[in-house]
Structures are given as structure tokens and as C-alpha cells.
Amino acid sequence: MWAPDALQKTLEDWLSVGPVHGVYWLGALDPEGDLSTMDLTTWHEALRIRVKALYVTMRTLYQQIAAPGTFLVSATRLGGQHGYDPSGAFAPLGGAVAGFTKTYKRERIDAMVKVVDFEAEANASDLAQIVIEETLRDPAAVEIGYKDGLRWTMSLEEQPAVDGQAGLTLDKDTVFVITGAAGSIVSAITADLAAVSGGTFYLLDLVPKPDPDNPDLGRFVSEKEALKRDLFARIQTRGERATPALVEKQLAALERAHAAQCAIDAVQAAGGRANYFSVNLTDADAVAHVINQVRQQSGRIDVLLHAAGMERSHLLPDKDPREFDLIFDVKSDGWFNLLHAIGKMPLKATVVFSSIAGRFGNAGQADYSSANDLLCKITSSFRTTRPATRALAIDWSAWGGIGMATRGSIPKMMELAGIDMLPPEAGIPLVRRELTVGGTRGEIVVGQRLGILLNEWDPTGGVEVSQSDDQKRLSAPGPMVAKVASMGIHQGLSIDTVLDPAVQPFLHDHQIDGTPVLPGVMGIEAFAEAALCMLPGWHIEAIENVNFL
Ligand SMILES: NC(=O)c1ccc[n+]([C@@H]2O[C@H](COP(=O)([O-])OP(=O)(O)OC[C@H]3O[C@@H](n4cnc5c(N)ncnc54)[C@H](OP(=O)(O)O)[C@@H]3O)[C@@H](O)[C@H]2O)c1
Known part of the structure; x- marks a missing residue:
């Protein structure tokens, strides 16, 4: 190669x-x-x-x-x-x-x-x-x-989080390892997990350990504009050129430090133990060093949440190899280094943060989408390779208000694509809910309207409606299916049928006050025939739980 x-x-x-x-x-x-x-x-x-x-x-x-x-x-x-x-x-x-x-x-x-x-x-x-x-x-x-x-092929299915299986108990004995802990959404989710558990948290991020006494951290929230002006003045006092880009960079660093400090504060306020590590997840030795400390101090991990990530949107021609590696490696090497360092240490549950870009693909995000789907598939493989570990992958939609999707032009792009931004109050408790109320394993998509992501790639779903061969292959024997109009992935099967009492005796013979009415049994027959269109050669065993309202 x-x-x-x-x-x-x-x-x-x-x-x-x-x-x-x-x-x-x-x-x-x-x-x-x-x-x-x-x-x-x-x-x-x-x-x-x-x-x-x-x-x-x-x-x-x-x-x-x-x-x-x-x-x-x-x-x-x-x-x-x-x-x-x-x-x-x-x-x-x-x-x-x-x-x-x-x-x-x-x-x-x-x-x-x-x-x-x-x-x-x-x-x-x-x-x-x-x-x-x-x-x-x-x-x-x-x-x-x-x-x-x-x-x-595959589509989405709605499933309740409460599924009759036992969830995890999160309490003061629970040991969490969280990567990307200075991330905006991750900090908020960490605070939520801390409040419910009061457990031990190992928080990992590239961001240096914040100084809790740094007054700028509080000002980042309470008086951002005044802080901006101060940063400008400080840069000038140092004799440097105070460009808006430089001020924004310093502000972004403060946003991270503030998020890291919030996570630490939330753990401590809940009576838990916070251990913060500034670590580059792509550095295998550094990750092994941190995980060794987890091993020595706690001996196990109850919840490993891998949420570190970066995003830079460029279409492939403008996405240079350095950018591809940077975005891809944080998630993929980060995950490998963690799992490698953890080895056989008991690991009760893993949660990886993926994205709708991983599930559906997204223009400009080839690296991010590849890395996210890799995390999802490794999570899926744990069913066989790590059956004792409950593994979850969350394909988040873009969050509104906080997080990486609020930066730059992403909110505008989401609006144009008809994709709703997820309100933080809906997203924050979700990890806790999934871990505690049921036994969900595998991949879940979290979002509201998904806009163009659920558009069909072809109006007929790939069925060649004008081709008699396709129609023959798809039609089921029986009076209810005349023609398959489309068979979309997300929109399902559409069938065209003309109902005419002059042609169909079941309509002619089933009239109320002179108006032909479709007999319920023929409605059920239509379901059966429709099912056979999709699975030719199969046999309908039964149609159950039918209610006429
Ligand atoms: N926010 C959303 O709308 C959204 C939607 C879908 C999926 N997600 C996923 O959710 C996760 C968190 O999102 P977020 O919005 O909270 O992101 P964020 O605010 O950008 O935070 C991500 C964190 O990961 C850190 N990080 C990057 N590279 C690292 C490395 N090599 N080693 C250690 N840490 C590293 C970042 O540090 P630096 O800032 O120093 O780089 C940052 O603190 C990400 O994995 C993202 O893909 C988010």
C-alpha cells in the first residue's frame, strides 16, 4: 500500500x-x-x-x-x-x-x-x-x-429508554472517566452526573488545569463584553497588536477554562472527588499514565465517557491531510489509547459522543464523520468482544446555546438544512437517563427535526416505477396492491390502488346508505399485501392487535 x-x-x-x-x-x-x-x-x-x-x-x-x-x-x-x-x-x-x-x-x-x-x-x-x-x-x-x-438497509426506530431492564446505579461509589471534560456540553453533562451521584470523577482534556482563583473565569459569564475590552487593553499594554482574532482566541481559552472549572466545582459541590488531568489523548504514554493513576486509586471504571473532539468543516478539496488527521485522531486514537491503557481493568459502561454527522454523513465533515462512525461501530462490537461492558454511542444533533455547533456559521447551516438545534435542557440529562433508567446498548440518535438528513436520495426510493419488471417483482398477489409508487428508506412504502365499486365486488357489496365503504378486513388485507411487496416469497403468519377506532 x-x-x-x-x-x-x-x-x-x-x-x-x-x-x-x-x-x-x-x-x-x-x-x-x-x-x-x-x-x-x-x-x-x-x-x-x-x-x-x-x-x-x-x-x-x-x-x-x-x-x-x-x-x-x-x-x-x-x-x-x-x-x-x-x-x-x-x-x-x-x-x-x-x-x-x-x-x-x-x-x-x-x-x-x-x-x-x-x-x-x-x-x-x-x-x-x-x-x-x-x-x-x-x-x-x-x-x-x-x-x-x-x-x-437501515432506518431509525423509536425506542423507549425505559425498557424493563435494570439501569446503572450512580452514587458516591461510582467512578467516572470523562474525556473532553472542558468541552461546553461535556462540562454541563458532567455537572448533571455529579449532582446525581456525588461520585469520583477523572476529568481529562487538552485544556490546562484551570486556576480557580482566576477572576476572568467568573467574568466570562457575568461581564463578557467588559472582559473583552480588558483583554484588548492587556494585549496592547504588552506591546502586542491587539487584533479581534487574538482577543477571540484568548476568550475561547477562557471559555474552556471556565467549563473545566465548572465541571470540577460541580463534582465538589455534590460531595464527589474531582481529579483533573491536562492530557493530549493522542499521546498514548500520557493516556496510559493517567489511566494508571485511575487503576491505582480506584481499581475500576464504572462509566467511561469519551467526548473529546474537534470539528472543522471543509469540503474534501479544502480539507488538507493535517486537518483530516487532527480531527480524526482525537476521537479514534483517543479511544484506542484509552481502551489499550484500560486493558482488563473492570469497565462497566462506555459512552462515546458521536454525531448525526457520523450517522448520516455531512458535507465538509469527512474526518469527523469517519471518526464518529468508527466509534459507533467499535461500540457495537463490544456486544461480542466485551459483553460485560454496556456500550452506548450517542449521535447528538447540533446543540443550541452551548458547544461546538454554536460557533461560526453552523447554526445558520442547520437552519437552512431544517435541522433543529437541541436545547441544552433536553440534552444535559440524557446521558444520566440512558445509563440509569434502562439497559440501552448500542447507538441512539438524539435530536428533534433532522431536516435534509431524512430526505430520500431518490423520489421513488430506487424503485423503477415505470419498469414492469420492477412492478412485477414488487407486487403481491391480491386485490389491494395495484402499483408500488415508491419505497423510501425513511418514508416507507407507498402503493397506488384505485378503489371502484364497479370493479371490486367487496366495495359493491359493502355499502352504507348507498355509499361504498372499505371493509376493515380489506384494510388488513392491504397491510398483508404491502408487507409481501417488500418480502416476496415470505408468508404472512398473522396480523395481531388490530383496533378499529
Ligand atoms: N456540541 C454539539 O452540538 C455536538 C453535536 C454532536 C456531537 N458532539 C460531540 O460531543 C463532544 C463534545 O462537544 P462540545 O460541543 O462540548 O465540544 P467542545 O466544546 O469543542 O469541546 C471538546 C473538548 O475536547 C478537547 N480536545 C480536543 N482535542 C483533544 C485532545 N487531543 N486531547 C484531549 N482533549 C481534546 C477540546 O480541547 P480544545 O478546545 O483545547 O481543542 C475541548 O475542550 C464532541 O466529541 C463532539 O463531537 C457535539
Whole structure:
């Protein structure tokens, strides 16, 4: 496998000979070994081959793989259902490839872009055939999977947090390790967890340990404008040029220090113990050093919350390799270094902070989306690899009021995309709720309106409505389904049927005062036929719990 520069050069050489119309990205099909015994060098190499080389490739081919008729088809071996099945993701590093691919689709909407997932044991020739077939049909679904002889995609399902299973008890004995603790939303969530538990908190962040006596920390909240003027004056007094950018930088550092101090204060106010560490999570030795202190002082971790992160939005051509590494590595190397350092120390629950950008992809966030989806898929793999650990991934929508999404033009972009900003009062208690009221494992999306993220990629959901072959394949035997109009991922199945008492005896014979009325039984029949449209060859066993209102 080439080094990034050599890979780019090779691709450019190919382009000098002629156009490239498509890319098959198959690196994530390779065995990746056991994460728990993998060393850092192997981890880096595995991700370089899978996602960082994909970034170099698609950045170089960005103008080529854009128009209708061009394609990027990636393949993963997460298990055939992208890790959303009870056994969890099989080869979870493919999550980074899935996250990248979804973002590529959002940047290059006219190209055919898909990530096709396979079972662990899928053989090479079946797989090759499927990947080619997927290139040729159904532009409507980006995430496709093959499992148990069936073709799958995925959508969202609403599930209650209270699920009858026992949740965690959070009390003064609970040991929390929280990364990104000086993050705005993380500080607020830490305060919430502290208030309910009064437990022990190990708080990790890049931000230096704040000085509680620094008067600027309080002023950051109570008199921000006056503080800004003071910062300006102080810079000038030092004989430096006081630019607005410099003042904003100092203000941002104070925001972080203030958030870190708030987290520490909240733990102490609740009678808990706060241990703050200024640490770069990408530094394996530094992380190991902190986790060793956790091991010596507490001997276990009850809740590991990995929330450190960075975000810089640039479309691929403007996203240089340094930026990609910076954004990707905080989340991915940070997570690897933590898990590696924790080793076999008891670990009751993990929570990773992902994003709707990881779930759906988001233009400008190829690095962030790849890293977030990687965290989600590793979380999913814990069902098999760490069954004693309850692992959760939260795909947050953009928060309003506090946090990284309130900076720059993000709120405006969210509004244009029809995505609601999450009110902090809704987000803050959520981690506590998920941990304590039930037994949720896996990935949850937290947000309100998701706007364009739930738009279908194709108005008919990829069904070729005018093609009689497709109609024949999709229609079910029976009187209620005349024509499948569309089969969207988020919007479901639509069927067109003309009901005419002159044609259908069940209407002719079922009239009240001369008005034909659809018999309830035929409504139920319509459900059964609709279900068979989606699963031809299956058998309807029963339709239960029907209520006529
Ligand atoms: N806020 C949202 O709307 C939103 C939405 C979806 C997902 N999320 C996720 O939620 C998490 C927290 O978000 P937030 O809004 O609180 O973010 P934030 O305010 O930007 O805080 C993130 C924190 O992580 C720290 N960090 C960055 N690189 C690090 C490293 N190498 N080692 C240790 N710490 C590092 C940052 O320090 P520096 O400031 O010094 O870089 C910062 O204190 C992130 O993982 C984010 O992806 C947030």
C-alpha cells in the first residue's frame, strides 16, 4: 500500500492518461485482528489503509467521481447489517470507511455512492458479484447490507429508554472517566452526573488545569463584553497588536477554562472527588499514565465517557491531510489509547459522543464523520468482544446555546438544512437517563427535526416505477396492491390502488346508505399485501392487535 504522496501521484498519473469513472474501496473487507491485543502501530496502519488512503483517493478524484454514472462503492465486513444486529459489528474499523462514504455522498450527490456491508464469512466471488450489482442499481440507499441471503438497509426506530431492564446505579461509589471534560456540553453533562451521584470523577482534556482563583473565569459569564475590552487593553499594554482574532482566541481559552472549572466545582459541590488531568489523548504514554493513576486509586471504571473532539468543516478539496488527521485522531486514537491503557481493568459502561454527522454523513465533515462512525461501530462490537461492558454511542444533533455547533456559521447551516438545534435542557440529562433508567446498548440518535438528513436520495426510493419488471417483482398477489409508487428508506412504502365499486365486488357489496365503504378486513388485507411487496416469497403468519377506532 502506498504512502499518501505516492498514492496521490499514482492517481494523478492515471488521470493524465484518461478519466476515472468509479472506485471500489475494499480495504475494510480484510481481517483486522483483535482490537484488544492490537498495538498502536498496527491500529494506525489498519486505519491508514482503510480510511486515510480513501481520503487521499477521493480528494484526488473529487472532480472525477461526481457526475451521474460515476461511483464510489465501499465494502465493509461489519456483519451484513452494519453492526445493528444482536451480535454487533464484526470488523468495526470498517465504521470509519462507512462514515467517510456517507459524507462523500453528501458532497457528491449525483454520483452513485454506497457502502455495502457483508457477513464475516461472505466469500470473495459472491461479494464481488454483489458489489458490481450494487453499482448498477438502486441509487436510493447509501447503506446496504447482505445477511442471511437478504438485502438490507437501515432506518431509525423509536425506542423507549425505559425498557424493563435494570439501569446503572450512580452514587458516591461510582467512578467516572470523562474525556473532553472542558468541552461546553461535556462540562454541563458532567455537572448533571455529579449532582446525581456525588461520585469520583477523572476529568481529562487538552485544556490546562484551570486556576480557580482566576477572576476572568467568573467574568466570562457575568461581564463578557467588559472582559473583552480588558483583554484588548492587556494585549496592547504588552506591546502586542491587539487584533479581534487574538482577543477571540484568548476568550475561547477562557471559555474552556471556565467549563473545566465548572465541571470540577460541580463534582465538589455534590460531595464527589474531582481529579483533573491536562492530557493530549493522542499521546498514548500520557493516556496510559493517567489511566494508571485511575487503576491505582480506584481499581475500576464504572462509566467511561469519551467526548473529546474537534470539528472543522471543509469540503474534501479544502480539507488538507493535517486537518483530516487532527480531527480524526482525537476521537479514534483517543479511544484506542484509552481502551489499550484500560486493558482488563473492570469497565462497566462506555459512552462515546458521536454525531448525526457520523450517522448520516455531512458535507465538509469527512474526518469527523469517519471518526464518529468508527466509534459507533467499535461500540457495537463490544456486544461480542466485551459483553460485560454496556456500550452506548450517542449521535447528538447540533446543540443550541452551548458547544461546538454554536460557533461560526453552523447554526445558520442547520437552519437552512431544517435541522433543529437541541436545547441544552433536553440534552444535559440524557446521558444520566440512558445509563440509569434502562439497559440501552448500542447507538441512539438524539435530536428533534433532522431536516435534509431524512430526505430520500431518490423520489421513488430506487424503485423503477415505470419498469414492469420492477412492478412485477414488487407486487403481491391480491386485490389491494395495484402499483408500488415508491419505497423510501425513511418514508416507507407507498402503493397506488384505485378503489371502484364497479370493479371490486367487496366495495359493491359493502355499502352504507348507498355509499361504498372499505371493509376493515380489506384494510388488513392491504397491510398483508404491502408487507409481501417488500418480502416476496415470505408468508404472512398473522396480523395481531388490530383496533378499529
Ligand atoms: N456540541 C454539539 O452540538 C455536538 C453535536 C454532536 C456531537 N458532539 C460531540 O460531543 C463532544 C463534545 O462537544 P462540545 O460541543 O462540548 O465540544 P467542545 O466544546 O469543542 O469541546 C471538546 C473538548 O475536547 C478537547 N480536545 C480536543 N482535542 C483533544 C485532545 N487531543 N486531547 C484531549 N482533549 C481534546 C477540546 O480541547 P480544545 O478546545 O483545547 O481543542 C475541548 O475542550 C464532541 O466529541 C463532539 O463531537 C457535539
